[in-house]
Amino acid sequence: MLEWREKGYLWGDVQSGMDNTPRGRGCDGEMLWMDALAQQALAALYIERIAEVLDDPSTAKEFAGEYAVKKDLLNKYYWDAEDGFYYDIEEATGDFVKVRTPAVYWAMLAEVPGRKQAARLVEYAQDENEFGGQYPWPSVSRSDKDYNGKVGDYWRGGVWLPLAYMSTKALETYGYHDVAHENACRLLAQMSETYKAFAPHSIWECYSPSAARPGQRVDGENLTLVAQDFCGWSALGPISLFIENVLGFYNIDATARLVEWHKTGWGEQGIRNLRFGDVQTDIVADGDTVRVVSDKEYVLKVNGKKYRVKAGTQTFTLK
Structure with missing residues (x-):
């Protein structure tokens, strides 16, 4: 469980879900986990926003204060300006x-860094020696001495879909849709190739950081495949990442009757039978022409341009 200290939270590898992570390596005493603090900042930020929607200014003010404190701590103590990275810290020193x-x-998802800080973090998402490359989002940097590029060894390089999904949403938060799209396409290609080429044909608990195959765990001198038929979270890839970042329908808001589409490429693409709120719609593009069929009115934004959809069938020429 989390334990609050003056500058952040004590946590652990098992509690964080990163069972065998090398995080904490070389730390002589207690370590404060930056993602624990960032997750609490994220919670405070969204409680504030929910309270504003519910017209509860007292709660909104309270959690705005909580958010400000945690954001300040992250930027004051955890940000390394030289490396352009938020690190865990030793509590004592x-x-x-x-x-x-x-x-x-998690810090980006919680909207903690400024634009220049975020740009530094995006560089790591694109760097093939860090978290980018043909097989993106290894669970530890490829430049780390404990990175296991051959099999992944769980959290020492394995590609985990919940971590990849969170990181992708963080890129979106700061408008880096193209980087999110590129990494999502590469990750989905890896999952698809693994499904087709590797037996048993399955969705896996995590994936290799260097090949189209499942991850493996190291147990002494033995290697064990990770769990198969693992749609508990790995289905985030072929469902959520595919719709939101490969196709690009990154924001579907039933309350605002709004669909935002980051469209890439010029071939036929889109989505049919999309349901949100009481709306059912088809949105299919071919080149710069978009054909929309809907049973209700809503607003469609394609690459930032707004189009008003009416009930029925209509065609838009993208600007």
């Missing part, structure tokens, strides 16, 4: 514990 993992993107 405040020293950075320099093991880089995609858990850093």
